[in-house]
Amino acid sequence: MYNKIKLYDTTLRDGAQSEGISYSVADKILIAQKIDTLGIHYIEGGWPANVKDEQFFKKLKKKNHFKHAELVAFAATRRAESSADKDKSLKNVLEAETPVVTIFGKTWDLHVRDVLKVSLDENLKIISDTVEFLRKHDKEVIYDAEHFFDAYRANPEYALKTILSAQEAGASNITFCDTNGGTLTCDLIKIISEVKHKITVPFGIHTHNDLDLAVANSIAAVELGASLAQGTFNGYGERCGNANLTTIIGILKTKLGIDCITDEQLKELTTAAHFVSEISNVKLEPNQPFVGRSAFAHKGGVHINAIMKNPASYEHIKPELVGNHRRLLVSELAGKTPILIKAKELELDLDKKSPQAKKVLALLQKLEHKGYQFEAAEASFEILVKKALKKYKNFFDLESFRVIIEKRRNGRITSEATIKLKVNNIEEHTSAEGDGPVNALDNALRKALRDFYPALSKMHLSDFKVRVLDAKAGTAANVRVLIESEDEKDTWGTVGVSENIIEASWQALVDSVEYKLLKDKVNKKNISS
Numbered sequence: 080m081y082n083k084i085k086l087y088d089t090t091l092r093d094g095a096q097s098e099g100i101s102y103s104v105a106d107k108i109l110i111a112q113k114i115d116t117l118g119i120h121y122i123e124g125g126w127p128a129n130v131k132d133e134q135f136f137k138k139l140k141k142k143n144h145f146k147h148a149e150l151v152a153f154a155a156t157r158r159a160e161s162s163a164d165k166d167k168s169l170k171n172v173l174e175a176e177t178p179v180v181t182i183f184g185k186t187w188d189l190h191v192r193d194v195l196k197v198s199l200d201e202n203l204k205i206i207s208d209t210v211e212f213l214r215k216h217d218k219e220v221i222y223d224a225e226h227f228f229d230a231y232r233a234n235p236e237y238a239l240k241t242i243l244s245a246q247e248a249g250a251s252n253i254t255f256c257d258t259n260g261g262t263l264t265c266d267l268i269k270i271i272s273e274v275k276h277k278i279t280v281p282f283g284i285h286t287h288n289d290l291d292l293a294v295a296n297s298i299a300a301v302e303l304g305a306s307l308a309q310g311t312f313n314g315y316g317e318r319c320g321n322a323n324l325t326t327i328i329g330i331l332k333t334k335l336g337i338d339c340i341t342d343e344q345l346k347e348l349t350t351a352a353h354f355v356s357e358i359s360n361v362k363l364e365p366n367q368p369f370v371g372r373s374a375f376a377h378k379g380g381v382h383i384n385a386i387m388k389n390p391a392s393y394e395h396i397k398p399e400l401v402g403n404h405r406r407l408l409v410s411e412l413a414g415k416t417p418i419l420i421k422a423k424e425l426e427l428d429l430d431k432k433s434p435q436a437k438k439v440l441a442l443l444q445k446l447e448h449k450g451y452q453f454e455a456a457e458a459s460f461e462i463l464v465k466k467a468l469k470k471y472k473n474f475f476d477l478e479s480f481r482v483i484i485e486k487r488r489n490g491r492i493t494s495e496a497t498i499k500l501k502v503n504n505i506e507e508h509t510s511a512e513g514d515g516p517v518n519a520l521d522n523a524l525r526k527a528l529r530d531f532y533p534a535l536s537k538m539h540l541s542d543f544k545v546r547v548l549d550a551k552a553g554t555a556a557n558v559r560v561l562i563e564s565e566d567e568k569d570t571w572g573t574v575g576v577s578e579n580i581i582e583a584s585w586q587a588l589v590d591s592v593e594y595k596l597l598k599d600k601v602n603k604k605n606i607s608s
Contacts, residue, residue: 084301084331084339085120087221087283087309088324090355091135092125092153094315099361100488106135106358108144109460114312116348117328118340121307123181123223127171133590136175151221152177156184156209159197162214173216180213183223183256186241199237203244210248221307222250223285228262228514231270239277246280252307257296260319261288267296271303280504283307286322287313293322298330301337308339312355325352329369331605333396341349342400349402362542369401372570376406383407406457439467449576450548450559456574458564458594459587474596475528476501477589482516482581496523502531517584518541525589538566538595562587565597 091107094100102110111122121146139150152175154599157166174179184206185191191202197227206222213220224230242253254272275282284300284307285579286293287344308331310324325348331337332345352370357528364374375398385392387413390405398404443453453460465471478499486492496519497510498582509527513519525535542563547556560575560583571594574584 083306084337085307086118086324086391087121087123087151087285087320088119088148088312089123089285089309090114090311090324091154092132093317093321094313094359095125096317096318097252097315097359098317100315102131102359104131104138107132108138110312110355110358111139111148112144113351115148116344117351118147119342120148120326121179122148123153123480124175124177125153126168127152127175128154128168133171133175136177140176149219150177150181151181153177153181153183156182157212158203159195159201159205164432164572166209169209169212172213172218175226177218179219179221181207181221181254182213182245182250183225184209184241184245185226186224186238186256187226188234188237190226190230202239206241206244207248210245210250214249217236220245220250220252221252221283222246223256223283225256226258227255228257228267228270229259230264231274235273236590239274242274242278246278253278253280254277254285254307254309255272255282255300257287257293258285258287260287260291260293262286262296263290264292264299264370268299268303269299271305275304276415280307281306282307285309287316288319288323290320291319293320294326294330294382294408297322301335313352313359313361313367315359315361321447323367325370326368329401333400334450345400345473346402370403372406374398375403418506435468439464442467446576447575450557451574452559452561453574455561456572456587456590458571459573459590461599462590462593474502474532474593478506479529480520480523480585482520484516494519496520497521498527500527502528505531507531516581517588520581520585521588524592528592532596534599535592537597538591539563540591541565541570542567543584545583548576551599558583558589562591564591564595569598571595571598 091102092112095102097190098126106126111124114122124135127133127136135295138153154168157163157169163169185195185202188199191197191199195202210220210222222242224242227238245253251495257267283306284297284305286296297310308327308328310322312324314320314323324357328340328348331339340485349370353363358587363371365371368374375394377386377393380391386394390397412428462471478501480496480498482494482496484492484494493512494514494516495512496516497506499506507527509523511519511522513522521540528535540562544561548559557576558580560580562573563572564571573587573594575583575589577586
């Protein structure tokens with residue numbers, strides 16, 4: 080039914096234009112290599128005219144780093160006042176020595192007159208000259224028709240002329256771009272349906288997400304015959320972002336049955352999305368389709384009960400297909416079922432009608448009434464259950480802690496935490512500074528424990544959130560602190576609640592550290608001085 084679809088990743092160029100993202104050359108190489116393992120067909124490296132991107136292309140020239148992807152250089156059509164063979168940007172593209180070049184050109188008459196400031200005929204000449212020049216140097220040329228849908232609505236005859244100029248000059252693919260991201264899916268379908276019969280080369284789709292329709296528009300284009308789908312991992316990009324290539328891949332494979340990548344590569348989709356998120360220093364949205372932490376999370380008791388009988392009742396695919404996993408969230412809404420399931424995972428014998436199950440549920444409800452929330456703090460819940468069933472021993476005993484915040488005359492603010500604790504009756508007294516009181520407390524705690532538990536050097540805090548639970552109480556309000564921690568293998572969440580933010584943070588910190596030791600099966604009895 081569908082043509083073979085090729086995937087085109089522009090995370091390193093369009094994604095890098097996202098607010099808050101800045102990739103080093105090393106970052107770009109790591110991301111490119113990771114994306115390549117998924118079987119992506121084209122990886123756009125950026126503008127060779129940019130110094131950082133020039134270095135990226137130079138490093139990749141020395142050695143073929145990719146097993147699957149073709150490396151792509153990106154540039155605009157030649158400048159109006161320059162010939163193609165003298166255009167500096169196009170020279171940089173040739174020096175990048177990539178087999179494929181993507182060129183974007185002006186399609187909208189508004190841009191030609193008001194931005195490029197040339198005649199409509201001159202713009203057609205600029206497009207054809209640029210594509211012809213690159214074809215003479217044996218480059219595969221993908222032509223990105225910038226603002227195509229806006230252009231076609233404004234002046235369909237001229238918009239068509241621009242893409243025909245690129246086609247006649249030798250472009251191997253014409254990609255329709257919704258650059259402003261303002262096109263409705265119904266309009267996109269109408270326009271592509273009118274245009275696709277008027278070109279003879281394959282066409283692609285490149286959409287932005289300003290209406291939250293980028294993925295829907297990309298899929299609609301594929302269903303109309305697009306053979307190239309462009310996007311960025313996790314939807315990174317300028318303004319509201321680009322089409323999320325992670326979601327597009329999931330839909331193409333699991334819904335449309337298009338083998339754009341292999342089944343085994345699909346199982347690495349979640350890992351790759353998280354990897355790109357980490358390198359980008361942007362937290363992956365938990366509700367991101369297919370790969371988010373909450374994509375297959377269930378909280379309602381009715382849902383959980385049904386899921387246990389037949390997962391298809393509330394899941395559109397098996398999470399394992401995309402390398403994700405099911406999560407049954409513990410809350411007062413879910414009843415005893417997730418408690419029993421979690422107990423089973425922990426190899427604890429707990430019957431639904433047992434006093435222990437009732438005890439844990441009552442404790443859970445009591446804590447949630449105080450403001451605790453365990454669906455994002457499963458590590459704290461595991462510790463809670465084991466403590467309630469008397470199946471848990473602390474890894475250390477706190478004697479005291481103190482946090483000092485000092486503002487100096489020069490305006491510098493410093494935080495210092497001092498901790499006294501015991502491990503196997505061995506007392507440890509230490510202090511540490513930090514960027515803030517919680518960071519200082521975290522540093523002091525791990526400094527005090529590091530000789531007893533070296534494994535703690537492998538973990539770090541990756542997220543810290545504070546929520547005021549009763550704003551009307553002002554500064555006396557209870558606060559809930561959620562901490563996310565990770566090591567080289569796992570991510571886990573912990574929670575603390577108190578009217579004192581430092582105490583709430585301490586509760587979450589202790590759970591975070593103890594969970595790390597718990598999951599690594601550190602045996603307290605074997606620890607010596």
